[in-house]
Amino acid sequence: MATNLAQKPTASADKHVPASLESVVIRFAGDSGDGMQLTGTQFTHSTALMGTDLATFPDFPAEIRAPTGTTFGVSAYQINFGARRVLTAGDQPDVLVAMNPAALKTNLEALKPGGTLVVDIGSFNSRTLAKAGYTSDPLEDGTIAPYQVIRLDITRMTLESVKEFGLSNKDAIRCKNMWTLGLMLWMYGRQRQSVVDWLKGKFAKSQQLADANIAAVNAGHAFGETAELAGDMSHSTVGRAEVAPGVYRTITGAESLALGLVAGSKLAGLDIMFGSYPITPASTLLHQLARLKEHGVVTFQAEDEIAAICSAIGASFAGSLGVTSSSGPGIALKGEAMGLAISTELPLVIVNSQRGGPSTGLPTKTEQSDLYQAIYGRNGDAPLPVIASATPGDCFEVAIEAVRIATKYMTPVILLTDGYLANAAEPWPVPDFDSLKPFPVQFHTNPENFSPSSRDAKTLARNWAIPGTPGTEHRIGGIEKDFNTGNISYASDNHQLMTDTRWNKVLGIADDIPLQEITQGDATGDLVVVGWGSTFGPIYRAVEQSRAKGLNVSQIHVRYMWPLPKNLGELLKGFKQVLVPEMNKGQFATVLRDNYLVDAVRLNQVNGQPFKVSRLNQVIAEMLA
Amino acid sequence: MNELSPQKLTAKDYATDQEVRWCPGCGDYAILKSVQKTLADLEADPANTVFVSGIGCSSRFPYYMATYGFHTIHGRAPAFATGIKLANPDLDVWMVTGDGDGLSIGGNHLLHVLRRNVDIQILLFNNEIYGLTKGQYSPTSRPGTRSPSSPGGSIERNLNPCNFALAAGARFVARTVDTDQKHMPEILKRAHGHRGASFVEIYQNCIVFNDGVFADFTDKKAAPERQLRAEHGHRLVFGPNNEKGLRLNRDKVAIEIVTIGENGITEDDILVHDETDALLAQMLVTLDGPDAPVVVGVIYCNQADTYDAGVARQVAKAKIAKPNADMKELLFAGSTWTVD
Ligand SMILES: Cc1ncc(C[n+]2csc(CCOP(=O)(O)OP(=O)(O)O)c2C)c(N)n1
Ligand code: SF4
Ligand SMILES: [Mg+2]
Numbered sequence: 001m002a003t004n005l006a007q008k009p010t011a012s013a014d015k016h017v018p019a020s021l022e023s024v025v026i027r028f029a030g031d032s033g034d035g036m037q038l039t040g041t042q043f044t045h046s047t048a049l050m051g052t053d054l055a056t057f058p059d060f061p062a063e064i065r066a067p068t069g070t071t072f073g074v075s076a077y078q079i080n081f082g083a084r085r086v087l088t089a090g091d092q093p094d095v096l097v098a099m100n101p102a103a104l105k106t107n108l109e110a111l112k113p114g115g116t117l118v119v120d121i122g123s124f125n126s127r128t129l130a131k132a133g134y135t136s137d138p139l140e141d142g143t144i145a146p147y148q149v150i151r152l153d154i155t156r157m158t159l160e161s162v163k164e165f166g167l168s169n170k171d172a173i174r175c176k177n178m179w180t181l182g183l184m185l186w187m188y189g190r191q192r193q194s195v196v197d198w199l200k201g202k203f204a205k206s207q208q209l210a211d212a213n214i215a216a217v218n219a220g221h222a223f224g225e226t227a228e229l230a231g232d233m234s235h236s237t238v239g240r241a242e243v244a245p246g247v248y249r250t251i252t253g254a255e256s257l258a259l260g261l262v263a264g265s266k267l268a269g270l271d272i273m274f275g276s277y278p279i280t281p282a283s284t285l286l287h288q289l290a291r292l293k294e295h296g297v298v299t300f301q302a303e304d305e306i307a308a309i310c311s312a313i314g315a316s317f318a319g320s321l322g323v324t325s326s327s328g329p330g331i332a333l334k335g336e337a338m339g340l341a342i343s344t345e346l347p348l349v350i351v352n353s354q355r356g357g358p359s360t361g362l363p364t365k366t367e368q369s370d371l372y373q374a375i376y377g378r379n380g381d382a383p384l385p386v387i388a389s390a391t392p393g394d395c396f397e398v399a400i401e402a403v404r405i406a407t408k409y410m411t412p413v414i415l416l417t418d419g420y421l422a423n424a425a426e427p428w429p430v431p432d433f434d435s436l437k438p439f440p441v442q443f444h445t446n447p448e449n450f451s452p453s454s455r456d457a458k459t460l461a462r463n464w465a466i467p468g469t470p471g472t473e474h475r476i477g478g479i480e481k482d483f484n485t486g487n488i489s490y491a492s493d494n495h496q497l498m499t500d501t502r503w504n505k506v507l508g509i510a511d512d513i514p515l516q517e518i519t520q521g522d523a524t525g526d527l528v529v530v531g532w533g534s535t536f537g538p539i540y541r542a543v544e545q546s547r548a549k550g551l552n553v554s555q556i557h558v559r560y561m562w563p564l565p566k567n568l569g570e571l572l573k574g575f576k577q578v579l580v581p582e583m584n585k586g587q588f589a590t591v592l593r594d595n596y597l598v599d600a601v602r603l604n605q606v607n608g609q610p611f612k613v614s615r616l617n618q619v620i621a622e623m624l625a
Numbered sequence: 626m627n628e629l630s631p632q633k634l635t636a637k638d639y640a641t642d643q644e645v646r647w648c649p650g651c652g653d654y655a656i657l658k659s660v661q662k663t664l665a666d667l668e669a670d671p672a673n674t675v676f677v678s679g680i681g682c683s684s685r686f687p688y689y690m691a692t693y694g695f696h697t698i699h700g701r702a703p704a705f706a707t708g709i710k711l712a713n714p715d716l717d718v719w720m721v722t723g724d725g726d727g728l729s730i731g732g733n734h735l736l737h738v739l740r741r742n743v744d745i746q747i748l749l750f751n752n753e754i755y756g757l758t759k760g761q762y763s764p765t766s767r768p769g770t771r772s773p774s775s776p777g778g779s780i781e782r783n784l785n786p787c788n789f790a791l792a793a794g795a796r797f798v799a800r801t802v803d804t805d806q807k808h809m810p811e812i813l814k815r816a817h818g819h820r821g822a823s824f825v826e827i828y829q830n831c832i833v834f835n836d837g838v839f840a841d842f843t844d845k846k847a848a849p850e851r852q853l854r855a856e857h858g859h860r861l862v863f864g865p866n867n868e869k870g871l872r873l874n875r876d877k878v879a880i881e882i883v884t885i886g887e888n889g890i891t892e893d894d895i896l897v898h899d900e901t902d903a904l905l906a907q908m909l910v911t912l913d914g915p916d917a918p919v920v921v922g923v924i925y926c927n928q929a930d931t932y933d934a935g936v937a938r939q940v941a942k943a944k945i946a947k948p949n950a951d952m953k954e955l956l957f958a959g960s961t962w963t964v965d
Pocket of ligand 1: 680682683699723725726727754757758763
């Protein structure tokens with residue numbers, strides 16, 4: 001049933017008693033210029049502050065300002081928030097906010113049948129409809145009939161609400177996203193104060209803009225309060241989630257990664273030298289770290305990705321913690337230098353925020369298709385450890401692990417994250433830094449019998465003597481080195497020995513990482529779903545739901561991609577079937593098959609979207625039928 | 626402080642025990658000798674000195690220096706050197722590269738290390754050929770160079786390294802010759818004394834693949850006639866009796882070669898070298914023509930703020946602004962809420 005409220009909101013005499021919902025999925029969709037990402041992040045922030053659990057999925061175009069009104073210029077932000085543990089951004093939105101025809105066109109299909117559609121009819125006219133590729137008006141031709149529609153002239157009401165501030169028409173229309181935010185905050189009983197505070201900070205330089213935007217938020221909120229919005233969705237709340245006690249904040253993957261790297265560097269007792277070259281979705285990390293100079297972080301925006309990694313390796317040689325980061329295309333450029341870091345055995349952390357490939361691919365869409373590149377993608381036998389983060393908050397721990405392994409084993413480490421994790425937000429229990437175990441680096445300073453290639457007998461890590469230290473002057477490089485002296489050696493037996501040593505050093509890290517745990521379910525059974533990286537949320541939810549239906553299925557989520565946990569093969573043998581869902585063509589499945597000769601069944605998707613829980617449920621059910 | 630000052634190091638003390646693997650007669654030997662002598666003269670602390678190179682015959686250089694050394698990958702030495710300086714600005718970093726390493730595969734990095742003015746010394750061994758890969762033409766090979774990859778003669782125009790450096794914004798540009806054991810240490814000391822990226826092009830003879838390319842101006846006999854040693858504050862003269870010189874043709878803003886005593890030309894007509902003059906520097910490095918000399922010496926030197934110092938300043942400033950920045954505070958930044 002469509003309700004038309006645009007004309008005249010009437011004050012309701014008896015206030016609705018808010019219905020309490022377990023969870024809600026909202027998708028804000030509009031033109032790139034409409035500010036939907038801000039609406040989404042501010043809604044998220046307000047929601048988090050109320051103790052509700054949540055997960056988000058920002059989905060925006062690669063173009064900075066795609067032509068206005070086009071379908072490819074649509075930017076969306078989805079949030080799933082609930083009074084229970086929330087692990088995914090949700091399969092299907094319950095509510096779609098469409099700010100223009102193009103947003104409606106590209107997102108309506110995702111909306112749950114019978115779901116609520118909030119639409120700004122003020123943005124609908126023959127020109128914008130044509131731009132979006134509509135030949136008839138979807139508001140009139142039955143297209144939106146299956147949904148509960150709230151038609152609002154948001155454009156007009158926004159202009160009215162900010163009239164008194166004398167903004168230009170362009171600036172006034174820009175406040176639309178804040179009006180909409182106000183309305184949605186009211187609809188779900190979210191507090192407004194955090195938004196007001198944020199606007200004050202954002203527009204600290206322009207009182208006029210701050211006031212206008214705050215007025216727009218308030219007007220949207222007031223509209224909800226006074227208008228009679230029909231149906232269940234009109235005014236409801238989502239309670240606090242049952243979460244562990246503690247202090248929380250919201251965090252995106254890029255933020256937690258930056259914090260983890262800084263924390264890792266402090267635990268190691270080193271300063272960070274971060275060399276990077278801008279690329280989506282990795283640049284956020286550069287931006288984050290560039291503001292942390294007071295923590296001894298030096299950031300270097302290099303001329304390209306090769307220079308970025310080379311500067312980081314140079315810094316490690318000189319005694320800093322070298323860190324570099326990029327996305328697929330840039331990681332490809334770093335390949336040769338990674339080989340040098342392996343050959344010279346210097347610590348280095350390489351962060352890959354994966355995106356759709358090959359080549360330029362899908363810059364703003366998520367994918368996990370660089371696993372082969374991470375584990376195998378270098379010339380020569382060039383092993384290095386690879387670890388992957390599962391959730392935005394997990395990036396923190398994984399970053400610390402990367403630093404620990406890199407410095408303890410004198411090796412480059414690849415940390416895999418992805419575009420989804422980098423941008424997605426979740427509530428995060430702020431860790432107690434004092435409870436983290438330091439792993440201070442000991443530089444080698446004793447000149448006696450010094451050789452740059454003497455090794456720790458257990459870890460096989462070579463010693464790390466840095467320039468500036470008297471008596472340990474030495475030369476390193478990418479030419480094969482003598483096992484004992486570190487001098488150039490082309491001897492064939494020595495090359496065999498050195499190749500084996502590098503190989504065994506990296507494989508030996510398996511002794512120093514936790515054994516793989518069963519993430520969910522029994523340790524043996526009919527089916528195990530094995531995942532890695534950002535598929536954690538959907539897989540967890542699907543396995544949980546399937547188990548609730550009585551299906552015999554377990555979950556294993558892997559963090560240590562190389563070397564693999566020592567017991568992983570044994571664990572897999574405890575199950576009749578192994579399913580590996582991945583956002584690639586089956587790369588981890590290959591690794592598992594190669595290492596354990598297991599019949600890993602692939603489930604692959606590369607459409608730039610996270611897995612849907614429903615799809616995973618279906619496949620699990622089919623495999624157990 | 627130590628009462629007994631350590632024994633002064635000699636050139637030999639800067640040599641490693643590694644067997645030098647250049648071809649007999651290669652110009653690189655002479656450069657190695659000059660560099661070792663320079664370090665001894667400078668009383669350089671081996672512990673604080675780092676030699677960084679790319680790949681090529683020339684880039685093997687660090688293995689022969691008893692300092693810290695990093696033989697990296699082809700073309701990328703400037704990026705490694707930058708990282709080293711950012712990690713520890715107190716280190717004295719020398720970079721060694723070749724005409725292929727620095728101007729072909731690594732052209733981009735060389736451009737940026739000069740533009741940023743990272744405080745290092747850059748020695749570009751120009752032999753106008755790819756030595757290590759057995760003699761293909763390089764970006765500095767003159768058109769018509771016959772090589773295994775250009776049997777009919779190369780058809781590319783050649784790049785002028787010093788002109789490249791000046792265009793990139795280098796604040797110190799100099800030239801010298803491999804065998805000139807007196808001139809080179811002087812130039813290297815100047816390069817070392819300069820704060821910022823100091824670029825030194827060294828004409829280096831590859832006896833195997835490009836023997837004698839520079840003979841027309843480096844041979845003992847030819848040198849006085851064909852080499853001009855630029856010295857700040859001195860007239861730009863050359864010739865066996867310093868009878869020739871450079872004069873500015875003001876109508877064309879060009880330099881012309883003149884002979885003192887001919888056509889009424891006196892010493893006063895000859896240009897005085899001003900190493901802080903960028904325009905003059907550009908004219909000197911691009912001097913061309915049948916009777917034009919090759920200008921060596923410090924051609925341009927004009928100190929400016931360095932990149933590494935700028936970075937260090939920003940870090941220091943941030944630390945002063947937030948003296949108590951600790952991890953806990955960082956973790957709790959932004960809005961938080963408590964669940965009990
Ligand atoms: C990535 C890469 N490409 C190609 C090579 C092969 N290569 C080694 S040295 C060299 C050219 C070196 O020329 P130059 O820098 O002039 O040094 P020279 O040997 O003349 O001193 C080339 C092409 C390499 N080592 N690495
Ligand atoms: S090939 Fe040429 S440059 Fe290389 S070592 Fe031999 S003579 Fe020297
Ligand atoms: Mg060469």
